[in-house]
Amino acid sequence: MRLLDVPLQIIEKYKHFRKGKRLLPVPSNQKCNEYLKEIAEVCGINKNITFHTARLCVTLHYLSEICRKACGIPVTYWIDRFTLHEIANLLCQKELPLSEIAAGMNFSSFSYFSRYVSRHFGISHTMSTGSH
Structure with a gap:
């Protein structure tokens, strides 16, 4: 089965981070929480990250899980x-x-x-x- 261009670009972008049989990196829940804290610092957000999870209609835990399962795409992207x-x-x-x-x-x-x-x-x- 042929993959579309975007998935191929994502796989290519993360090829250096492969571990074992996984095509893409899967960050731990702890790493996702670090991303969430970093969002506020890097983006200059003065609000608690839960403000943004509420805007996305998700819980902080759910957002962390999605980040963990999303193969390394930072929460800041979303x-x-x-x-x-x-x-x-x-x-x-x-x-x-x-x-x-x-x-x-x-x-x-x-x-x-x-x-x-x-x-x-x-x-x-x-x-x-x-x-x-």
């Missing part, structure tokens, strides 16, 4: 994916000021929201702060 999808939808609503979107998405400040959008959407910092 949080960013959810957050960016929501931001993209809100940015399409031209009548919403950026400061209102930032507040509605529970960013600690407009400045942090602006940096987050710039980093993830590839928009220059000055462009993303233009109309708040």
Whole structure:
């Protein structure tokens, strides 16, 4: 059976981490908990990680299990994916000021929201702060 391109790219990305017969790494529950704590630090999230698990409608334990079973994809990927999808939808609503979107998405400040959008959407910092 031929695999699609995306699964092949994932397998290729993690080929150096293979242990035994597993194609992809499987982090321990402890490692997943470390990822969860790292999310707050790396992403500048001032909220408890349970805030984000609630937004995803999952428990912290379930999110840890999913991370463990997801072959090494960090939880930050899923949080960013959810957050960016929501931001993209809100940015399409031209009548919403950026400061209102930032507040509605529970960013600690407009400045942090602006940096987050710039980093993830590839928009220059000055462009993303233009109309708040």
